[in-house]
Amino acid sequence: MPELPEVETTRRGIAPHLQGHQVREVIVRQRQLRWPIPRNLNALLRGQTIEQIDRRGKYLLLGMDTGTLILHLGMSGSLRILPATTPVQKHDHLDIVLDNGQCLRLRDPRRFGAVLWTRKDPARHKLLQSLGPEPLSDEFDGDYLWQRSRGRKLAIKSFVMDSKIVTGVGNIYANEALFIAGIHPQRAAGRISRERYQQLAVAIKQVLEAAIREGGTTLRDFTASDGKPGYFRLKLHVYERDQEPCHQCGKALRQIVIAQRSTYYCQHCQR
DNA sequence: ATGCGGACCTGTTAGC
DNA sequence: TGCTAACAGGTCCGCA
Numbered sequence: 001m002p003e004l005p006e007v008e009t010t011r012r013g014i015a016p017h018l019q020g021h022q023v024r025e026v027i028v029r030q031r032q033l034r035w036p037i038p039r040n041l042n043a044l045l046r047g048q049t050i051e052q053i054d055r056r057g058k059y060l061l062l063g064m065d066t067g068t069l070i071l072h073l074g075m076s077g078s079l080r081i082l083p084a085t086t087p088v089q090k091h092d093h094l095d096i097v098l099d100n101g102q103c104l105r106l107r108d109p110r111r112f113g114a115v116l117w118t119r120k121d122p123a124r125h126k127l128l129q130s131l132g133p134e135p136l137s138d139e140f141d142g143d144y145l146w147q148r149s150r151g152r153k154l155a156i157k158s159f160v161m162d163s164k165i166v167t168g169v170g171n172i173y174a175n176e177a178l179f180i181a182g183i184h185p186q187r188a189a190g191r192i193s194r195e196r197y198q199q200l201a202v203a204i205k206q207v208l209e210a211a212i213r214e215g216g217t218t219l220r221d222f223t224a225s226d227g228k229p230g231y232f233r234l235k236l237h238v239y240e241r242d243q244e245p246c247h248q249c250g251k252a253l254r255q256i257v258i259a260q261r262s263t264y265y266c267q268h269c270q271r
Numbered sequence: 272a273t274g275c276g277g278a279c280c281t282g283t284t285a286g287c
Numbered sequence: 288t289g290c291t292a293a294c295a296g297g298t299c300c301g302c303a
Contacts, residue, residue, distance in 0.1 A: 003296060034279070034299085058297075075297055076281075091281085110280045112297060127299090154274060163298070170296060219296065220283080239296095260276075262294080 002073045004135070004168030005211035006222050006230065007058045010079050013225030014104060015053040017081040018062065022049050022099040030093040034074060034114045037094065044117055045069070045096065056122070057131050057167030067119040070127065074112025080105050081225050131167040135204050140166055142198030149189040149197070158259045159189035160204070169204060172217055172239045175264050177203040179238045184270045185263050186256070210235065238264035 002010065023045045031037040038044065048064040055061065060079075062069040073079070084095065084103040094106040094115060106115070118125045133140040148165055149156075159165060161174050169177070178185050180203035183196060192200075211217055216230030219240065223229055237247050242255035246266040256263050 006296075032280095034297090072297080074280095075295070108280095109282065110295090110297095112279065152273080158274085161297095172296060217296080222296075259274090 002058060002077065002222065003170035003173055003211075003217070004055075004058055005173070005208055005232065006216035007055055007060060007073065007168075008212050009216040009224050009230060010073070011053055011055045011060055014079055014081055017102060017225075018050045018053055018098070018104060020049065020051075021102075022047060023064075023096055024099050025095075025097040027095040027097065028093070029088070029095075030091075030111070033093065033108065033111045034072070035116065037115045038117050041115070041117065056128055057134070057163060058170075059122075059128060061122050067117055068122040070114070070116040070118060070122060070125060071106070072114040072127075074108060074110060074114070076110040076221075077106060077108035077113035078221075078223065079225055080107070080227070130164050132163060132165045133167070135166050135168055135208055140201060140205075142194060142201040145201055146192075146194045146197040149192065152189040154189055155186045155258050156183055156189045156192060156200075157185035157261075157263060160200070161259075161261075166204070168208075171261050172219075172236070173204070173207050173211065175239045176207045176237055179265060179270060180207060182270055185258055185265050187271075238266065240264065 026042040026045050028037050028041060050062050050064055052063040058072060060071040081102055082105055084097045084101055091109045092105055092107050096104040122128055149159060152159060157174050157178060160169050177200060181200040183192065183200060211232040214230055214232040215224055216222055217232040218229035219233060238253055241253050241264055243252050246253055246269060249268045251266065251268045253264055253266050
């Protein structure tokens with residue numbers, strides 16, 4: 001489900017409900033996610049105040065008194081703010097109950113998500129320490145991509161989806177950005193000019209920012225923390241549009257597979 | 272170092 | 288109608 005815009009939409013939705021509140025209780029119903037939820041999470045979090053709610057790539061970071069809770073939504077995770085008395089549904093794995101009777105509830109059918117605790121600077125956590133720059137930051141630009149791509153032979157689409165290169169660009173937005181930049185998704189990363197990398201960096205920023213403004217992309221089941229869907233799907237140029245007409249030239253879009261991921265592009269507009 | 276494929280897990284849908 | 292296979296928004300890990 002969630003790429004960076006959906007995670008950012010979630011962050012903005014939950015932050016005002018969490019900020020400054022104390023954890024009353026943590027209820028874990030299913031600890032087997034991508035990695036097991038720590039056994040003693042209730043003891044660790046109880047009584048702590050949630051000070052800030054940050055995002056790094058697709059990771060959500062709940063900064064507390066003595067450490068940071070690291071959350072990842074995987075492919076199918078979602079977070080809602082609900083009264084703690086709301087009946088539990090299938091795949092509701094975790095509740096963080098607050099001092100005001102509300103709770104942050106994690107649902108994740110596929111269980112590719114993660115909930116981890118660290119006492120140190122989360123940037124130095126094993127899962128975060130090798131992440132590339134934030135795509136919306138100033139350090140991420142065409143020169144950076146060009147420099148990192150020299151000598152690389154993998155497909156440009158796989159390159160921009162590599163979290164060590166840039167964090168948070170997933171399958172939907174990689175497809176969309178490459179269309180906007182007019183770059184064929186299979187082109188070798190090392191064979192793209194500096195100028196075209198400038199266009200690609202701009203396209204990535206543009207598409208992520210637009211998606212955040214629309215509240216993310218709802219394909220099947222993404223909803224923000226208030227239950228509302230995201231509307232960026234209406235503006236997708238290529239994703240899940242196999243055989244439909246290109247918005248630029250009208251020719252039929254194509255679907256192929258790159259690194260086991262569905263890839264959509266226009267044979268005419270992308271080179 | 273680089274690049275690829277497998278692994279994790281469940282739900283939905285397309286096809287026979 | 289019912290069974291089976293393919294596919295889905297992620298990403299770590301191990302192997303060549």
